[in-house]
Amino acid sequence: MRPTLVLLANHATRILLITLVGGFLALALARLAPGFGVDEREFDARLSEDTRAAIRQSHDSERNIFHFYFTWLSGLAHGELGVSPSLNQPVRLLLAERLPVTMKLLAWGLLVGWGMGFGLAVPLAFVRGCAYELGANAFATLFLCIPAAVLALFFLLTRSPSALVVGLVIFPKVFRYARTLLRQTAMLPHVLTARAKGLSGIRIFLWHYLSPAAPQWLALLAVSLSLALSAAVPVEVVCDLPGIGQLAWKAAMARDMYLLVCLTGIVTLATVMTKSAVELLGEFCRVRI
Amino acid sequence: MNSRSRVLLSLIFFFVTTLASAQGGGQLRFCLRSDPKTFDPVLVDDDPSERVRYITGGFLMRLNRFTQQLEPELATSWKVSKDGRTISFRLREGLRFSDGTPFSADDVAFTMQRLMDLSLHSPTGDAFRSGDGKVQTQVLAPNKISVTFPAPIASLDQHFDQVAIMSAKSPKKEMAVLGPFYVSDYKAGSYLQLNRNPNYWKHDENGRQLPYLDSVRLDIQGNRDTEMLRFLRGEIDLVDNVDAEYYSRVQTEQAGSGHDSGVTLDPEQVWFNQTPKSPIPAYKRAWFRSTNFRVAIWQALNRDDIARIVYRGRAQSAVGMLSPADKFWFNTRLTTHSYDRQGALKLLAQDGFRLQNGQLFDRDGHLVEFSLVTGAGNKTRERIATMMQQDLSQIGIKLNVVPLDFPSLIERITRTYDYEACLLGLTNMSLGPDAQMNVWLSSADNHQWNPRQKQPETAWEAEIDRLMRTQASSLDPKKRKEAFDRVQQIAWEQAPFIYLVNRHALSAISPKLHNAQPAVLQPYVYWNIDRISKSAEVASK
Structure with missing residues (x-):
């Protein structure tokens, strides 16, 4: 019991530290980027000197990133995420409205990507050197070469569901990894023994291919999630989907510190938590096996 | 009445009210x-x-976008006092906000007080800030109100085109509208x-x-x-503002859907950085501060070609700071600087520039080369910059185009002044000189080529300062027009801004x-x- 608790505590500490550092690094990058603290409204000739000065002063609290981060974290402890200066809306509200869009996009993307990648890889565990292998490899390589933004543009023009783009970005990686993993598993002694004993194909596949490699599959799932999150930004921008990917793009363009620190925190948290969950599950599977 | 009847009645009521509205x-x-x-x-x-x-x-009055004349809306009539400080309105009676709250002069007073509240920094209110002191509103009757400003405001009534009246009493606050x-x-x-x-x-x-x-x-x-x-x-x-490229496509794919309403108020313009504290070499600053150099560049750019190629004929060569679309304020005596490569070279020769093996050198032997910053991702401006490169190469000048994302661009032109020339388009939201004060006064932030001058650094900037103040303090439209015509003339001669084209108002309907x-x-x-x-x-x- 005690080692499990220590393990969980270690993971929790790691998640917290990485998220905090990630948030700070995002702030530092935004602060150092050219154009920080500049507001395009300053260019509006209709504004008076006072208004322009007020606009400039509105960014004063963001200049010292240590102070800003500390204040933001204090607010976070009270459930306050701040107000986005570029969109003039509470960050919490913006996230609440946009997170479901991205979650849906990711869910469909993962489903499509895994469905295609895994679906194409499974037959290759049993057969080799045929036209199917050549075709499947070429198909996966093709999508590996096309940038997510170009795919998104194509899907936009053809009015196809944009979730497919995320799926097509993930699929080549899933396909290649799954193919290799399944082939390696097929050569393991226990699989050969099971075959020799005349067990059914489905049973061998489920119990002797998939189960022993569960930690690797889970690791692939974590990688897929990171890939899907990265793909969500260009897809949402090109297809004008109001998710957090599009929000991240707008925040970066406007050097919006409140949004950037929150979004980096969310993405880092999601990635690190998935990784930790996979590691913990892997550990659990290893112990069980 | 049982619950089923109540539901049925509610449904009938819903459909009747929906149909009625x-x-x-x-x-x-x-x-x-x-x-x-x-x-x-x-x-x-x-x-x-x-x-x-x-x-x-809901506005007290509106500028008719077609006739460019003010028309009564919530106010049936208005009168500006002789001293230009007070405006009195007679309001329509029996009106209600969208939530049913009655409209009265109290709402106008409430709106004006909010508008002029210094702590709110209202951009709309800035147009009314003429001097120190408070704005006084006097409700004379439920349908009569007068507003007095601390100092005279030129074209006072026209500023109300932007003032949407808010309800003083509605619980829905700004969501209750007229x-x-x-x-x-x-x-x-x-x-x-x-x-x-x-x-x-x-x-x-x-x-x-x-x-x-x-x-x-x-x-x-x-x-x-x-x-x-x-x-x-x-x-x-509809698409309210269509790029020329898309306009051609709309015309091809849906004949009759594209509308060209003619030339807009908005110019595309280039200016050189003349700021003394800018980190550019002194010899380059000397070029940029030379009127001959700036006018020569203006003459060397084939703006008709820009209009023809970049805008596919849906723009026209700009004359100056105002376009002919501003029917009253445009100085009709001005004509566009003609495209004249030889004339440009003659002007440059007067300043000691010489063309040698297809390259231009200044009198100290420096190769004439400068960079032009512009907004990244704006296809139209990137194409204009490319055409400028070609035109200037004809007189031996090398132009390097530097597209920047907008915050970086603004930082350079308003804070660090780390740029040599800039290509941008301005959007004029209102007619005449009122919104131009912050551009043309030498002390202003938006005096782009050399902002925040303590004293005007050139005689012609001092003259523009004087004329802009004269027109802003005068209530006689004729005198204002005379002064502003002269400002346009000076701007045309001195070329602090090189105006390229005025695009057409293109829309898809x-x-x-x-x-x-x-x-x-x-x-x-x-x-x-x-x-x-x-x-x-x-x-x-």
């Missing part, structure tokens, strides 16, 4: 480029919010639904209540390619829309949204 004019759909930052009309400072304010707000539509639903990043205001006061010639449309749906669509694609597919009804009358002032298409309809029957009744 519907006009049958349909739903108008178009796009906003980004989310509006605010629905508070006093705090509007971005384009989407301004568009929403235009559609939902315009043709009110905001009924908003999903950030996705859409904005505006429904017909059942209490809108206007009626057409046949006594029928306006607006004709039942609702307006504004989709938030940042991507202009997608917006055009959606228009061509019939998913939206679905044939399903009726009563749309595209104009050259923004908003181009839906400035008369209360009369637009998607039903021919409704529009012609």
